[in-house]
Amino acid sequence: xxxxxxxxxxxxxxxxxxxxxxxxxxxxxxxxxxxxxxxxxxxxxxxxxxxxxxxxxxxxxxxxxxxxxxxxxxxxxxxxxxxxxxxxxxxxxxxxxxxxxxxxxxxxxxxxxx
Amino acid sequence: xxxxxxxxxxxxxxxxxxxxxxxxxxxxxxxxxxxxxxxxxxxxxxxxxxxxxxxxxxxxxxxxxxxxxxxxxxxxxxxxxxxxxxxxxxxxxxxxxxxxxxxxxxxxx
Numbered sequence: 760x761x762x763x764x765x766x767x768x769x770x771x772x773x774x775x776x777x778x779x780x781x782x783x784x785x786x787x788x789x790x791x792x793x794x795x796x797x798x799x800x801x802x803x804x805x806x807x808x809x810x811x812x813x814x815x816x817x818x819x820x821x822x823x824x825x826x827x828x829x830x831x832x833x834x835x836x837x838x839x840x841x842x843x844x845x846x847x848x849x850x851x852x853x854x855x856x857x858x859x860x861x862x863x864x865x866x867x868x869x870x871x872x873x
Numbered sequence: 874x875x876x877x878x879x880x881x882x883x884x885x886x887x888x889x890x891x892x893x894x895x896x897x898x899x900x901x902x903x904x905x906x907x908x909x910x911x912x913x914x915x916x917x918x919x920x921x922x923x924x925x926x927x928x929x930x931x932x933x934x935x936x937x938x939x940x941x942x943x944x945x946x947x948x949x950x951x952x953x954x955x956x957x958x959x960x961x962x963x964x965x966x967x968x969x970x971x972x973x974x975x976x977x978x979x980x981x982x
Contacts, residue, residue, distance in 0.1 A: 763916075792970070802917070802960075802972035815969050850916045860907040860962070862970070864916025 761785045763865035765851050771871045777839040780868045782851030783832055791834045792852040792862060793819075793826055802850075808834065809856060841872045875899040875963040882977040891948040893976050895961030898942045906937060906944045909960045911975070917960060921946070948978075956980045 764783045772778055784791050792807040806816035811828040819826065823845075825837045838845055848869050852862040878896040885891045897906070905924050909917035921928055923935040923944070934947040948955055958975040 794972075801974055804970055804972075807969070817969075852916065859922050860905050860964070861919040861922070862917075864918065867914075867916055 761863075763851055763853050763863050765849075765865035765868050767868060768866060769869045769871075771873065772841055773873050774842055775840040776872075777837065778841045778845075778870060778872075780836045780849050780851075780870070782834040782836075782853075782865060784834060784851070784853030785863055786832070788853035788855050788863070789831075790854045790856050791828060792850075792854075793834070793836050794850040794852065795847045796850060796867075797847045805836070805849075838870075841870075843872045846870055846872050875901060875904055877961045877963055877971075877973050879959075879961050879973060879976045881974065882979065884979045884981065885951055886981050887952055888950050891951050891955070891978060891980075893946045893948075893959055893961075893978070894943055895946070896943045897961070897963045900941050900963050901965075903965045904941075904963050905965070906935065906941075907962045907964075908933070908935065908946045909962065909972075911958045911960065917972070920959075951978075951980045953980050953982060 766781045789810050793805040794802050796802045805819040806826040808828050828834045848867040850867045852864045854862045875897045907922040908920045910920050911917040921933050921935045925937050928935045936945040958977050960972050960975040
């Protein structure tokens with residue numbers, strides 16, 4: 760049963776610290792999405808990649824957030840420096856372009872910045 | 874991207890059929906309509922997708938009128954475990970995806 764995996768599942772850190780979240784997309788999927796979910800804003804698309812190249816990162820605060828895909832099996836989302844307002848659940852999703860619109864979501868990383 | 878409008882919440886009872894309607898007046902020719910379900914503490918899960926008329930799978934049915942300006946997700950005989958948030962999305966595959974506020978469905982015993 761292929762699944763998107765995310766690590767860590769929970770992260771508590773202090774303001775100013777660097778946070779790195781990792782995602783392993785489903786093997787064979789060529790599109791990877793990063794979302795952030797909060798009670799106030801709902802699900803927000805931060806960035807997405809196709810064949811490891813960034814297609815759109817307009818939803819991401821550029822001054823502190825960065826997203827990369829070092830290889831086809833790993834996507835990373837970094838926050839440096841972190842702030843309390845970054846506290847949220849961060850979801851990674853993957854899918855295959857050319858098929859239907861189905862995105863497969865990971866379990867999320869719950870980030871708390873104190 | 875076409876904007877979608879859904880009811881904020883709905884209540885139902887076990888065993889009833891639930892219909893959630895989504896409005897998308899600005900849907901484009903190449904846009905598909907996709908519905909996702911999200912349980913607390915989990916990521917959204919794909920339910921169904923359609924372009925026009927009716928689509929049915931083992932979980933739900935999706936009804937799309939000819940003008941495609943709205944769509945209705947139909948859940949037959951809901952159970953308590955169907956309590957979740959349901960999102961309607963409109964767009965071409967692979968392009969920027971906007972999740973709206975969704976519809977919170979409460980199923981009561």
